[in-house]
Amino acid sequence: MDFARTHNAVPIPADAVPFVEIEVFRHDVLQAIAAGGRLLLLTGLSQKNGETRLLAAIADDVQGEIALSSTIVSGAYPALTMDFPAAHHFEREIHEQWGVDPQGHPWLKPVRFPPTGTTIGKADFFRVAGAEIHEVAVGPVHAGIIEPGHFRFNCHGERVIHLEISLGYQHRGIERALQGGPHRRTLHLAETIAGDTTVGHTTAYCQILEGLSGVACSPRARSRRALALELERIANHIGDLGALAGDVGFLPAAAYCGRLRGDALNMTAMFCGSRLGRGWVRPGGIALDPSAETLREFKRRMQDAERDMRNAVRLLWKSSSVRGRFEHIGILTRQAAADLGVVGPAARASGIDRDARRDFPAPLYSERLPAIVVGDAGDVFARAQQRWREIENSIAFIGQALDEPTDGPARSALGGLAPNAVIASIVEGWRGEILHLALTDPAGRFAQYKIVDPSFRNWFALATAMRGQAIMNFPLCNKSFNLSYCGHDL
Secondary structure, three states, X not given: OOOEEEOOOOOEEHHHOOEEOHHHHHHHXXXXXXXOOEEEEEEEEEEEOOEEEEEEEEEEOOOOEEEEEEEEEEOEEEOOOOOOHHHHHHHHHHHHHHOOEEEOOOOOOOOOOOOOOOOOOOOOOOOOOOOOEEEEEEOOOOOOOOOOOEEEEEEEOOEEEEEEEEOOOOOOOHHHXXXXXXXXXXXXXXXXXXXXXXXXXXXXXXXXXXXXXXXXXXXXXXXXXXXXXXXXXXXXXXXXXXXXXXXXXXXXXXXXXXXXXXHHHHHHHHHHOOOOOOOOEEOOEEOOOOOHHHHHHHHHHHHHHHHHHHHHHHHHHHOHHHHHHHOOOOOOOHHHHHHHOOXXXXXXXXXXXXXXXXXXXXXXXXXXXXXXXXXXXXXXXXXXXXXXXXXXXXXXXXXXXXXXXOOOOXXXXXXXXXXXXXXXXEEEOOOOEEEEEEEEOOOOOEEEEEEEOHHHHHHHHHHHHOOOOEHHHHHHHHHHHOOOHHHHHO
């Protein structure tokens, strides 16, 4: 198989990525996946004279390697989706952005809607025929202060036969805005890719710059970044547990966890002044190294928060009525999770042993990493338990990291970026694997910048988990995934 191989945040010359014929490209990608690889990315890179260059990135989670290959297609090519369902969203995006037809793809519905020629939200929906079949349409405007997304349920009575999710109502053009960078705005764009994942996406972006400039962060800066990333994980997971409690009307845990999410966000603000972590992670390290006094106060608050989190979550696990609403609801089987390329806690709760902190650790977790836990049931209860077990392990990791000595500057100066290079940066955000990929031009600027938020991979998993469920279970099942609209829409 003809691939160029690299590692997380390690650039290689762009011309080292092989060009092969589409038949060879397709064969090699499918063979690499059959051999245990995983589709990390499939995207269009450029278009010239009616031809489009496609790039595939295959992850080897065991070896921590990324394999790259590319091909040129003209107008159409045989789709990968029918042989490998995890490609379906990527090929829909390629069709939408580049006008290339992946022949044989079962459903080329818009991912984010083309910028011209199509009314946003206007699309064909899958229909189930039958005299007793009815449709329930929800959104894109919702009853809460949330982002837009449309959900179309095909139901037989209360039972959901099929859920179709339509997004793309707020396409912000982030990837296009990053092209030509880095410049004054690119760092701030990276911080707002998905607001609740500020640290995760900013770290992925900074690893791109550091890899291209050949500058490694000091052990001190790496330790503080990992702390910020795990604190972001804790804040969102405990908030989700509270939201799950609220969806079944269990208000004591809902209120308790909501307050604790605020405590975790306030601890983040101690380090950078922003509860969402903006302004802390910077190219070359971190903007500000907390003082010894700040770290002591942080440890005290973390101990209090851990005690209170255990009390709050104990309320959930002890309540038979809560467990009765969580168990056997919204099951995502291990096979479905593997076929769809699901990532993050949703994948691990279904038995997929995948975590970029362990599989692609450099340069964040090169010395130590949190314990990785994997569930098996794949239901709402499993996803809730997965969040709590990850909170426990993140708290333990932070405590150990703070007690270990670190040295070096908080931030190192970057030089020029490598020209004509390609680099992939992977970070395990709280929702799952974040991927940033950049290609540089002869001047070392971003000729192409591609982002894959974990929500891009996982939205269809939510639709799959709802099949056969009572429609009243949708809010609970939806919250158990808690996916991002803006992280998907970009």
